[in-house]
Amino acid sequence: MLHIKCPYCGMRSQNEFSYGGDASVKRPELNKEISDEEWDNFVYNRKSLRGKHLELWQHLSGCRQWIKVERDTTTHEIFNTYKADEEIS
Amino acid sequence: MNQKFRLENGGLINRDKKLSFKFNGKTYYGYEGDTLASALIANGVHLVGRSFKYHRPRGFFGAGVDEPYAIVQLYRNNETEPNIKATEQELFEGLEAKSVNCWPSVNFDIGAINNFLKIFLPAGFYYKTFMWPKSFWYRVYEPFIRKAAGLGVASTKHDKERYEHKYEYCDLLIAGSGPSGLASAYAAAKNGARVILAEDKPRFGGSLLTSDVNIGNQSGEDWAKSIISELKEMPNVVVKNRSQVFGYYDHNMLVMSEKVSDHLPKTKKHHPKQRLWYIRAKEVLISSGSIERPIVFGNNDTPGVMLSSAAKEYLKVYGVLVGKNPLVFTNNDSGYETAIEFKKNGINPIILDSRVNPQSEIIDEAINLGIKINFSYVVVAAHGYKKVSSADIAKISDDKKQLGTIENIKCDCICVSGFWTPTIHLASQSGNKTKFKEEIDAFVPGTSKQNETTLGAANGIFTLEETLKDSFIAGQDLSKKITNKDNKISFPNVVEKKSSQHDKFWCVPLPKGKSYKRFLDFQNDVAVSDIEIALKEGYRSIEHVKRYTTLGMATDQGKTSNLNGLQLVSDIENKVVPAVGHTTFRPPYTPISIGAIVGREVGKHSKPTRKSPMHSWHEKNNAVFVDAGVWLRPRYYKQGNETLFEASKREAKNVRTNVGVCDVTTLGKIDIKGPDAAELLNRVYTNAWLKLPVGKARYGVMLREDGIVMDDGTTTRISENHYHMTTTTAQAANVLSHLEYYLQLVWPELNVNVVSTTEQWAGAAIAGPKSRKLLEKLFPKNDVSNEGLPFMGYMESDLFGVKARIFRISFSGELAYEVNVESNNGQFMWEKIIELGQEFQVQPYGTEALSTLRIEMGHVAGSELDGRTISYDTSLEGLISKKKDFIGKRSLNREAFTSSDRQKIVGVIPLDKKTSIPEGSHLVKDAQAPLPNKKLGHISASCWSVEHDNPFSLAILKDGKNMIGEKLFVMSPLKNKVIPVEIVSSHYVDPKGERVRS
């Protein structure tokens, strides 16, 4: 079970969180003309990365904030966690 | 005194407390502090089971967790449990156990015929033999294998015992209370660290209980005792015996199983049987020790052949002799310790040492005691069926390839020591890259991945002095990092005997003309010849060899067999062991009961139960409840001998003719506030929301980004910047997360807050033609006329002094209202509705009637919004705004979503107007068509229409728009039904929607 540092609440067990997938995906702006390909890339297409991955988690049974977690998908090492609006260095 | 193998004195057992127990129906006696194994051995019982494949007789091989043979079926307090190691099960008064793997009995076993057929049972036997003919698998092979194989019988009864889970954090978790565990725990505890020290056995001390050493002028055993009693007094230390740390998971999470009550005849009141600890440790010290390795020779599975360390433990801990005429076969000094223990207790052992001319203190001691020692000697084969009676022994050449003349000598046990294998399971589970250590012919932990340090024998350190030194330092250094304290501990003086080098020898060659089985894996019956076959057949990877031969795959997970298996593969392949590599260690280290894993989350406790504030009223009024997610909702209110069908019909009918009241508290409710609330709704729902006036409700449908309908519900504008959203019961939590996702991540510029208020409001739907009359009674001060409170209107009021919200919305299709009051007043509201509704024949209605009403009205619910349908499919496309963008809109122009024959919701009526249609049935054009018959759609919901008094269903049907009036067939192979039906509009009642507006 992972141990995730919520930027608001501190170190918490994985079972308080829910997984939200790739954090680098950006939703296309509303009312913007985009191609089918761009839309499909947003809705469906994801890379299954091996290694460092920036992903979303929601602290569901805690502060309910969506946070960003930088995690290694093979070793499960968590390098850093960020608030949703935090600049990522 | 029946225990004829019990010594007069000695051991750590309590001789004042005699216990009786039964094994295979026969009564025996032992003492408090015995294991089932030690008590049986004390009574001279060595035949305890049959082996897995050949059904060869099985005795005891070890004295603890490494035991591959002595697995029994345990009976305790009218419960039974399989796969119990007799070497771990503590004796209690009245214990009963039976052998497994034997049928009809341990002494006469039909499966033993396999032993004579063993030529037909080589490696991969199951894969090869049972492939053909295919039909034999079900009728012949499987039943036979099921009867013959297995390690006991799981109980089919409900387990009455309680199992608990506990979550714990600590600075240092120390697994194992041998010298390294005690020393490191002590040093860390003195530095103020929060320490958990876990020991899987009942007694603390590990090897100190059986070795002849001296620490700080005390015997090892006394030193262990004094350290433990000091640790127990310290507030920052938790000391746990009978507790096995069996799994090392990510981020330093370890799981430990504590056997709280297994050693007692019966679990004490309010105690659990077992407790599973989830421990998050800052640092983990693995002091799990080592397990003695066998030496492989002919018939080395005969009862009475056992590890020399086990024989010593039976002597020193339990005061039990494993034999009175022992042979000790060793390649290192450890065998001597066992021999010396025998000698001290008046037994004359013979030592066979494979080494040419070893010299050490302990060998000198054995010689001085007059023990007979043969150097360069080996056991070639054991003889005896149910217990060893003699051994073929021979001199072996210095290169270990040639055997000299074979002699047969009498003996009643053979104690084997092939040196030691560090227990690296936890380190390996944590991701440690283990490495092979030449000097000890075994793997030891290498580079740590997590915060784990392995100490002492588990780390391949076999001298006490070095072990203690390393462990004191590790405990001190690791705790210092955490507590910033630096309490120096004076290092005790250690006296131990120096050992000489072991012999790199592990397998005795077969003598000419003999084909003795030489076993590697004792639990799964894997012999040297099986591995040879696997390699001949082309298996190379050790992981494949393991699976093909089942080496190391039994419940003991190869604790005694893995390394010898690797040695064999590397010998045949002419590789070194590290090049072959070991198979992956995975948790659990030892079998864990399913009960412990599940904990208390069983039956009713497997999920929380949510009840509405009106629950007790429903109970008192004969409600029959149904699970709606985690909610309990009244399904119907039973009157007299009514069936579900009769009651729901009556309730639904009463709504259509008079007035009904339904508890709708479970609907999800979300409070939405902020200047951008309307904008959020406009982006979330498919229809327009910017112009909804204050005091009005609107129905909305929300999509996922892929265009599929996510949920529906009404949202009401309470005030300028305040909305009240309702969701379906099932999607309440997901919708909240969905809104939070968009507000926090996608559109953080929107100034809106959302919060769940599901539990803050109790809700009652009042539906039926007389509902307005009832409302007038409930809210006499308000104008609830069609003009005062029109359809989709909203009003705040008070219900006899209680704050109330009134929404004019309808799910039933009738004139209807929903009244919300704060949860605490829910019961009050409900009772008022029932009381004042009497004159209008009000009746409560449950979910079954609710379904009937919505189905015949063609209103969609979860069974249509099933995660596969879009707005068009459920005839909600009229709510799609063309003018604005919203979540999921871009997906709607996908090809499949716009195809002209797209599925759509329709109504279905049986032609005979009698036969009810099972939900989930398929719709087909031709009932006689050959299989697979083309499916055109499926029945999503069925009811008995109270309006038309015949069955009516909703279906999602391909090209549904153009199918109205068609005749099709409903097929339900499950119910074995074929029903001719007609397709009609999904709006079966009041298609113009006049009633809700009346």
Ligand SMILES: [Zn+2]
């Ligand atoms: Zn949080």
